[in-house]
Each structure stands twice: as structure tokens, then as C-alpha cells.
Amino acid sequence: MKEKEIEELNKKIIGENKDQEIVLGNGSVHSTMILIGEAPGAKEVEAKLPFVGQAGKHLEEFLNILELDRKELYITNTVKFRPTRISSKTGGKINRAPSKKEIESFKEYLFDEIDMIGPKVIVTLGNVPLKTIIGNENAKIGDLHGKNDKVNIKNREYNLFPLYHPAAVIYRRELKEVYMEDLKKLKNFKERIIKD
Numbered sequence: 001m002k003e004k005e006i007e008e009l010n011k012k013i014i015g016e017n018k019d020q021e022i023v024l025g026n027g028s029v030h031s032t033m034i035l036i037g038e039a040p041g042a043k044e045v046e047a048k049l050p051f052v053g054q055a056g057k058h059l060e061e062f063l064n065i066l067e068l069d070r071k072e073l074y075i076t077n078t079v080k081f082r083p084t085r086i087s088s089k090t091g092g093k094i095n096r097a098p099s100k101k102e103i104e105s106f107k108e109y110l111f112d113e114i115d116m117i118g119p120k121v122i123v124t125l126g127n128v129p130l131k132t133i134i135g136n137e138n139a140k141i142g143d144l145h146g147k148n149d150k151v152n153i154k155n156r157e158y159n160l161f162p163l164y165h166p167a168a169v170i171y172r173r174e175l176k177e178v179y180m181e182d183l184k185k186l187k188n189f190k191e192r193i194i195k196d
Contacts, residue, residue, distance in 0.1 A: 002029040002030065002116055002117070003029055003126065004080055005116045005152065006025070006029050006081055006113070006116055006117075007130045009109065009112050009113065009116065009165060010024050010025075011160055012109075013109050014098075016135065017080065017081065019069055020080075020081035021045050021081055021082065022078065022080045022081055023040035023044050023045060023048055023049065023050055023077065023080055023081065023082075024048075024076075025050065025074060025075065025076030025077075025113055026049050026050055026074070026075055026076070027070065027071065027072075027073045027074040027075050028071060028073065028074055029074060029116070029117055030073055030176050031072060031074040031117060031119055032072070032119055032120040032121065032184065032190075032193075032194055033068075033072075033073055033074075033119050033120065033121045033122075033123060033126060033190065034073070034075075034076065034113075034114060034117055034119040034121075034122050034123070035051075035059075035073055035074070035075045035076070035123045035166065036075075036076055036077065036078060036110070036122065036123065036124050036125065036127045036129040036133070037050060037051060037055070037075070037076070037077045037078070037083070037126070037129065037158055038077060038097070038098065038125070038126050038127075038128040038129060038165065039077050039078065039079040039082060039083055039095075039098050039102075040077055040080070040082045041053065041054075041055065041079065041082060041095050042082065042083070042093075042095070043055075044077075045082050047079075050075045050076060050077050051075055054167070054170070055166060055167055058166030058167065058169065058170075059075075059166060062166060062183060063179070065184065065187060066186065066187050066190065067185045067187070068165075074117050074137050076110070076113055077129075078098065078103055078106060078107075078110055078128050078129045078132050079098040079103060079106050079128075080106055082095065083095065083096050083097065083098045083099070083102060084096060089112075097128065098128060103128065103132055107132055107156075110132065111153050112154075114153050114154075114158070115153065115154045115156065118156070119158065120158075120159060120192060120193050120194060121158070121159045121160075121161055121164055121186075121189070121193055122151065122158050122159065122160050122161070123161050123162075123186065124160065124161075124163065125163055125164070125165045125166065126141060126163075126164065126165030126167075126168065127141045127165075129140070130144065130162045133151055133153070133156065133160060134149075134151055134160070141163075141165075144162045145162050145163055145164055145178070145182055146158070146161075146162075146163070146178070146181065146182035146185050147161075147162070148161055148162045148189055149161075149162075159189075159193060161178070161186050162180070163182050163183070163186065164178070164179050166179075
């Protein structure tokens with residue numbers, strides 16, 4: 001049932017975004033936890049999977065701490081294609097943050113995805129998914145990371161657990177300790193929630 005719903009949604013996403021290389025959500029549709037990133041990068045577009053390459057290495061660490069297998073999770077992105085700009089140094093394509101318009105155009109898909117999966121916990125990775133999920137442009141991951149909250153999507157209440165994006169740890173080494181602490185909090189929270 002869920003598989004069929006997600007399949008139909010994915011067809012719609014691809015059909016309505018024919019001019020883009022779409023990277024769809026991936027994983028168990030029966031997962032109790034959904035991970036939401038910002039947008040795919042070059043490696044994700046190549047593999048047609050979210051969170052591979054450098055981001056995938058950090059995801060492995062994430063999964064080890066939570067004692068989860070990737071197959072047990074459902075992983076998706078706020079925006080389903082790679083937003084790029086031209087590098088002034090190389091002249092090649094490089095990643096950029098998605099625009100408000102791009103985020104808005106994929107928001108309904110994301111909410112449908114969450115509604116179909118029906119997880120017990122939504123984990124947002126970074127500012128873009130956090131702001132999208134809570135509907136607050138002024139929200140900052142620096143203020144909300146590692147704290148459980150509630151969020152209402154399509155008239156259903158979910159547990160929300162915002163985390164820094166794993167890539168943020170690459171660029172800001174001082175976040176590593178904070179990120180690890182947050183993962184431990186998420187692990188404890190997940191164990192409590194899943195038992196209930």
C-alpha cells in the first residue's frame with residue numbers, strides 16, 4: 001500500500017520536473033524515522049540516491065551511533081534536484097543553496113512523502129529542511145539543534161528532531177562535538193519513542 005503510494009508520488013514528481021535530474025527519496029517506507037536533507041549534490045545525482053559520496057560517509061557515522069541500518073530508514077531531500085551555479089574559479093557547476101521558489105515548489109511533495117511514510121520521528125539535517133518543516137523562515141538550526149519538538153503536517157503530529165547537516169561538520173570542525181552529543185540525544189529519544 002505505502003509502496004504504491006510512494007511510487008505514484010515519485011511518478012508525479014518526475015513528470016512535473018522533466019527538465020531536472022531528480023533524486024527521489026529512498027529507503028524503507030515502513031521506517032519509524034525519516035531523514036530530510038537540503039538537496040542532492042553531484043554524487044547523489046550520479047547515483048540517483050540521497051546521501052552518498054562525502055555526505056554518505058557522514059551518514060554511516062550517524063547510523064553507527066544510532067545503531068541503525070540504512071535499509072531501516074527513509075531518506076529524502078527538501079528539493080529533489082541539485083541546485084547549482086557556475087564557479088568563478090573553475091567555470092564548472094558547483095552546489096548552491098536552493099532558492100525559496102525551489103523549496104516552495106517541492107514542499108507539497110515533501111509533505112506528501114512524510115504523510116505516506118508516517119514516521120514516529122522526523123530528523124531534519126540543516127536549516128533548509130528545518131525551516132520548511134516548521135514553516136518559519138527565521139528558524140535557526142543553531143538555536144534548535146538536538147531538541148525534540150512537535151510539528152503538525154497534514155493534520156498529523158510528529159516528533160521533530162533537528163540536527164546540523166553532516167556536511168556542516170566538515171566545514172566547521174568545532175561542531176563535531178556538538179553533533180556527536182546531539183546524535184546521542186537522538187539515540188536516547190528514538191529508543192524511548194519507538195518503545196511507546
